[in-house]
Amino acid sequence: MLSKKEKALIKGIWEKLTPVAEYIGSQALNRMFVSYPGTKTYFSHLDISPGSAHLFTHGKKIVLAIAEGAKDISQLMVTLAPLQTIHAYQLRIDPTNFKLLSHCLLVTLAVYMGEDFTPVAHAAMDKYLSAFAAVLAEKYR
Template sequence: MALSAEDKANVRSFWENIRGDIDEIGREALERTFLTFPSTKIYFPDFDLSPGSDQVRDQGSKVIIALSDAVDNMDDLEDALDALAELHAFRLRVDPINFRFLTHGMLVSMSSRYPEDFTPAVHSSMDKFLTSVSEVLTSKYR
């Protein structure tokens, strides 16, 4: 999915606005994903998946670090996310649908924390961006 110049500007601007809160958004998005889509828990058999656990917080931070890198490298997502795509496809073998589940959790967390900033245009751009990230992460599965 190609991101327009307007989409990229919306994503960058919104990401800058939420930068101070992104670790909490990552944690909350994972918690939402685990609650809404319990099948996603299978990839974390040794984790304490209770809300607020250190392991969920740490994994949420990893997700956010990867997304921050993707925001900084929107013009070359394939290169920026190549190692992560390889990890998920070949070592972790994550079912690709889980990226869409996490995208949903991210969008809900961002919109609930920043309702004034999460305009319809930002929502659309963030959805396109996260879908693009998901597409890159699943590209190694083919």
């Protein structure tokens, strides 16, 4: 799936983005809510207006989970096991939303990183986020 070079590239990108996790995560979530309004239903208990503390807090959690998974992509199933259970059995998130958020993250990364988000980085990140979404949706099967 991902080459050693791609894994290293992904790991490096997320290491650089960890300090701005709140920003990246909130921007991606906001983009998802605007582009796919139906996704808001899972956040009715939070203030998800642009710039809200809840949006920054949840966005940071998402980005940090993605960054944690990028540290050792070969162990993604192990790393995400607790999140699989929470999302499938407690939150009951429609797994399609993981793909929608992945797309919004790609756009957010392209905007934030600019020229550093090369076609190679884009392709590698798309593969990684697709794998991440697939692993999160694993408990639904």
